[in-house]
Amino acid sequence: MKALKLVNETADHVKLVDMPEPTPGKGEVLIKMQAAALNHRDQWCREGKYPNIKFDVVLGSDGCGVVEQLGSDTDETWKGKSVIINPNINWGSNPEVQSAKYRILGMPDNGTLAEYVVVPVDRLTEKPTHLTPEQAAALPLCGLTAYRALFTRGKLKRGQNVLVTGAGGGVAVYALMFAKLAGANVYVTSGSKSKITQAVALGAVEGFDYNNEKWAQTSLKSSGGFDLIVDSTGGQMINQYLRILKHGGRVVIYGASSGIPKTLDVFRIFWNQLTIQGSTMGNDQEFEQMVDYVNRTQMLPVIDSVRPFSDIVTAFDKMKQRKQFGKLVVKF
Incomplete structure (x- = not known):
């Protein structure tokens, strides 16, 4: 599968690579990605301005796709559903502040800028039905x-x-x-x-x-x-x-x-x-509240542009120049 990795051997520090399709483990699902979106943290990783940089990792925190394969101990009803991914990992038990183990999908864990992504099933939320995959992919982190x-x-x-x-x-x-x-x-x-x-x-x-x-x-x-x-x-x-x-x-x-x-x-x-x-990101309850708010109001995310995944580096360049209004999205 194609994926965009943060690398140290090129001047761009990002590179489209071929890598094996991941396999879901216990409590995990494999998602065939339909669309993903960039965030400033992706560009900051590229520029070396994000803390605890780890190379050879797939970037990306936002994405929408279809659940294609289930790992063991996973609810069968998720298979075939269109979903968005909650990028929080280990927020912790205190809703007021994230735990010391908190991190965000897409560095240091492999993220959404790939044709296939494996995530824990508890990171899934059904895609709002009024949104296209591109619109839904633009929602999670910034929303x-x-x-x-x-x-x-x-x-x-x-x-x-x-x-x-x-x-x-x-x-x-x-x-x-x-x-x-x-x-x-x-x-x-x-x-x-x-x-x-x-x-x-x-x-x-x-x-x-x-x-x-x-x-x-x-x-x-x-x-x-x-x-x-x-x-x-x-x-x-x-x-x-x-x-x-x-x-x-x-x-x-x-x-x-x-x-x-x-x-x-x-x-x-x-x-x-x-x-x-x-304030930073939000806890899992707020993620569900945010998605519910979008559903109730039928809000449509603002997308600056959509381009094929093969042209993703141009999206990074536009973000660096701060020329976008709304989200930069790629489709697979």
Whole structure:
């Protein structure tokens, strides 16, 4: 079978290879993949920016396919079903925080960027019937991350003002759509005018170009302040966020693409009763809640592009250039 591995012997650090089709063991299933999607963690692995890099591993955390073969002690009813894969491994017993043994499918374990994948049967969820395999493949990691950040950590309520930063990335687009469906007033930031236009077309009230030095003042005047900011950038921008939060507001951070802030306006945090929270992926219960939310609302994931698996490296290159709006998907 064809698979995309993280390798150390090429400048690209990713390589399409032929490898044996895996065999499911006890409590496992073999899935014939129909579609898979990229996440930033795949590109960060490629660039050597992800912790505990392990080479000669199949990348990929998102995927949709059909259960083709069952291992022993596996429920027979799964055979032939169209499924999506929960990429969590060993979240642990505490729903609030992942365990020390937690990891994500696709490094260090072989992931979804292959024609066949073996996973434990308890990682399976039936594909929402209103989604195509390509749409369903785009859902798991980013959908779960956005869901937890908004609802579990952000405690989003109908009618609140929400700012989603970095519109265009997979999690940000899901956060925009989930929040809009929940009855929030959603605003976005981006360094791209075209991405702001696309976000507004999806239901954002307004977008702000973070390259404009006065974007924060403009957003405060337009919105009256934010109850919740969902952010993946970190860095010095955090102090801008603190200025535009309503009293009692919160920032939920699920990434730090701009690094660590050199200063932090602590006075504003305690005086305005603000909360800064971290969030990452989500537990298994939240995964099921997220899929149920997509089913109930009949939401359609936003896909930037779909290409054949043989062209997957071009998808990585587009992600590196940050040109996508929504998910980059490959089909098998």
